[in-house]
Amino acid sequence: MNTILYIIQKEFKQIFRNKGMLPIISILPLLQLLILSNAATFEIKNITFSYIDKDQTTLSRALIEKFDASTYFHVITDFPSIKEANAAMAKGEVDVILEIPRYFERDLSNQQDTDLSVTINAIDGAAAGVQNSYINQIVKDFDKKAKILMLPPSDPLNKPKNIESIPSSWFNITLDYKTFMVPGILVLLVSMITLFLSGMNIVREKEIGTLEQMNVTPIKKHQFIIGKLFPFWVIGFVLLTIGLIIAKVVFNTPMIGSLWLIYFYTAIYLLVILGMGLYISNFTDTQQQAMFIAWFFIVIFILMSGLFTPIESMPYWAQILTEFNPIKYFVEIMRMVMLKGSGFVDIIPLLVKTIVYAIIMNGLAVWSYKKTN
Amino acid sequence: MSISVKNISKSFKDVTAVNDVSFEVKEGELFGLIGPDGAGKTTIFRILTTLLFADKGTATVANFDVIEDYKEIRNNVGYMPGRFSLYQDLTVEENLTFFATIFGTTIEENYDLIKDIYIQIEPFKKRRAGQLSGGMKQKLALSCALIHKPKVLFLDEPTTGVDPVSRKEFWEMLKRLQKKGITILVSTPYMDEAALCDRIALIQDGKILQIDDPKEIVKHFPTTIYDIKADNIYKLLVALKEYKHSYSVYPFGEFVHYTDKRDAIDTKELTLFLKDKGLNNIIIQPTETTIEDTFMELAK
Numbered sequence: 001m002n003t004i005l006y007i008i009q010k011e012f013k014q015i016f017r018n019k020g021m022l023p024i025i026s027i028l029p030l031l032q033l034l035i036l037s038n039a040a041t042f043e044i045k046n047i048t049f050s051y052i053d054k055d056q057t058t059l060s061r062a063l064i065e066k067f068d069a070s071t072y073f074h075v076i077t078d079f080p081s082i083k084e085a086n087a088a089m090a091k092g093e094v095d096v097i098l099e100i101p102r103y104f105e106r107d108l109s110n111q112q113d114t115d116l117s118v119t120i121n122a123i124d125g126a127a128a129g130v131q132n133s134y135i136n137q138i139v140k141d142f143d144k145k146a147k148i149l150m151l152p153p154s155d156p157l158n159k160p161k162n163i164e165s166i167p168s169s170w171f172n173i174t175l176d177y178k179t180f181m182v183p184g185i186l187v188l189l190v191s192m193i194t195l196f197l198s199g200m201n202i203v204r205e206k207e208i209g210t211l212e213q214m215n216v217t218p219i220k221k222h223q224f225i226i227g228k229l230f231p232f233w234v235i236g237f238v239l240l241t242i243g244l245i246i247a248k249v250v251f252n253t254p255m256i257g258s259l260w261l262i263y264f265y266t267a268i269y270l271l272v273i274l275g276m277g278l279y280i281s282n283f284t285d286t287q288q289q290a291m292f293i294a295w296f297f298i299v300i301f302i303l304m305s306g307l308f309t310p311i312e313s314m315p316y317w318a319q320i321l322t323e324f325n326p327i328k329y330f331v332e333i334m335r336m337v338m339l340k341g342s343g344f345v346d347i348i349p350l351l352v353k354t355i356v357y358a359i360i361m362n363g364l365a366v367w368s369y370k371k372t373n
Numbered sequence: 374m375s376i377s378v379k380n381i382s383k384s385f386k387d388v389t390a391v392n393d394v395s396f397e398v399k400e401g402e403l404f405g406l407i408g409p410d411g412a413g414k415t416t417i418f419r420i421l422t423t424l425l426f427a428d429k430g431t432a433t434v435a436n437f438d439v440i441e442d443y444k445e446i447r448n449n450v451g452y453m454p455g456r457f458s459l460y461q462d463l464t465v466e467e468n469l470t471f472f473a474t475i476f477g478t479t480i481e482e483n484y485d486l487i488k489d490i491y492i493q494i495e496p497f498k499k500r501r502a503g504q505l506s507g508g509m510k511q512k513l514a515l516s517c518a519l520i521h522k523p524k525v526l527f528l529d530e531p532t533t534g535v536d537p538v539s540r541k542e543f544w545e546m547l548k549r550l551q552k553k554g555i556t557i558l559v560s561t562p563y564m565d566e567a568a569l570c571d572r573i574a575l576i577q578d579g580k581i582l583q584i585d586d587p588k589e590i591v592k593h594f595p596t597t598i599y600d601i602k603a604d605n606i607y608k609l610l611v612a613l614k615e616y617k618h619s620y621s622v623y624p625f626g627e628f629v630h631y632t633d634k635r636d637a638i639d640t641k642e643l644t645l646f647l648k649d650k651g652l653n654n655i656i657i658q659p660t661e662t663t664i665e666d667t668f669m670e671l672a673k
């Protein structure tokens with residue numbers, strides 16, 4: 001036991017002496033959390049909107065006014081013909097072109113169907129999807145009001161008769177992106193930094209030759225591994241704490257559930273990450289190699305964590321793959337506990353999976369450590 | 374026997390690093406493994422310090438088997454690898470304290486053993502190990518290898534890359550440690566250091582060529598060596614190789630070491646031969662056989 005303490009002591013001394021390491025642990029997470037949480041939003045504002053009004057009537061102008069009034073659209077210009085509008089789109093000057101046909105008002109007042117043509121720059125598919133839904137919403141809304149406007153008030157048809165759905169966003173009433181991005185990005189930070197640091201740490205001893213010196217001492221393998229990894233377990237908690245403070249103070253993220261539960265889960269989650277770091281360091285000889293492999297996994301984990309793209313929209317095989325992604329579990333737990341106030345019982349299924357993962361990962365790491373060293 | 378190696382072999386893929394090596398080191402002996410780079414010295418060290426398994430053969434260190442009793446060995450040996458492998462970002466004192474504690478001892482407890490060495494680096498004890506000079510690093514490494522009072526000390530090329538003065542000092546330190554009853558196995562590519570060992574093993578390509586007292590080992594050399602010098606060493610080498618009685622020719626410092634197929638050489642005849650080849654200022658004189666000569670002869 002004492003031996004482990006001495007190794008931990010030595011490890012902390014080395015961490016605090018490493019000039020490159022301290023900013024990585026303290027300042028980078030701060031910056032990343034502040035920048036990413038503000039930047040990573042799916043809301044699209046200032047869509048450059050243009051139109052071709054072939055009708056030139058009160059109704060068609062009213063429609064364009066509706067777009068102008070929306071905060072999402074920024075109406076820049078009208079084009080005399082579709083040809084010029086397309087040229088502007090090709091140059092990247094406009095995102096959306098709305099074409100209002102001739103007899104738009106007449107057809108509508110005659111209770112006839114009429115079509116609007118909408119062209120969207122879909123070079124960024126995700127953005128185009130969002131823009132499309134904004135446009136549809138405005139047009140639908142306009143359609144409803146137009147019908148009322150066209151008919152005389154005495155007409156029995158002049159009653160809005162359609163089903164309206166009013167969404168109510170539970171656990172995030174204002175649908176604030178930051179509310180659900182902050183816990184997720186916090187997870188990324190904790191995972192990324194602990195994986196990189198732990199992965200590189202044992203390799204470093206290999207690289208500078210001290211591992212060989214350690215191996216001729218009576219230190220037992222488990223003492224060495226625990227002594228080397230424990231400091232990063234602690235650093236993981238420090239990162240989480242810094243992140244939670246920023247989340248509360250800067251972003252005012254709701255924290256409904258128990259923070260103890262988050263810390264408890266993190267304790268187990270970090271074992272998975274540290275086991276992974278150890279596993280990587282067993283198969284590499286230099287810090288550079290370890291870094292690249294850690295990057296490879298982290299990038300996949302991040303993109304498949306459900307943080308930036310919903311897991312539900314992935315193909316079935318990819319959804320199965322996400323089951324092996326520890327970051328996905330942590331993101332889910334963080335959101336559940338912080339935003340929804342889930343208790344211990346609610347997180348049991350995910351907790352069990354994480355524990356199994358930790359056992360397998362560390363088992364593999366220790367087994368391969370024996371084999372390769 | 375402090376170290377006993379019996380028929381040890383070790384291969385890495387298709388390279389045989391150590392081939393059927395056997396030797397014994399008595400208690401309190403200063404034993405040298407002498408050989409060029411790639412001779413297999415480090416592999417032998419790694420096998421004896423339990424870092425590597427041999428493919429064949431058995432070995433014991435301090436009467437413990439290197440495989441069965443590896444834990445005992447790790448408590449009883451000190452190992453100083455060829456490459457400086459202490460923590461560069463810890464200070465001199467922290468390194469020493471760390472190694473003392475993981476062996477369950479303290480600096481004070483074994484201070485008398487390392488005193489001679491440590492006293493020289495003690496003024497720099499607050500300095501980080503990475504900022505020490507080569508000679509000081511080596512003294513620190515030796516102190517760390519000694520801090521737990523090992524019975525056997527393994528030093529793998531301890532003086533490679535160290536200046537001549539520090540080398541000399543280092544060997545004096547080894548001699549003093551030997552007097553304290555520590556068995557020392559040291560490897561070196563420098564033949565002049567071999568003479569300072571009690572016994573040496575000449576090793577090449579994973580095979581032991583000869584084991585003996587350094588004074589005795591030169592007696593294995595079959596004939597007299599001559600120092601030959603002329604105004605153009607290269608021409609001299611070429612000329613001597615063409616000489617019909619020549620047995621071996623190789624440069625040695627400012628001279629060329631030459632041996633003849635006959636028991637005694639005819640100095641006059643050789644001088645004439647060399648003058649014929651256009652060489653001037655010819656000096657031919659018999660010289661003492663060195664370990665290097667012996668090695669070159671055995672390695673042929």
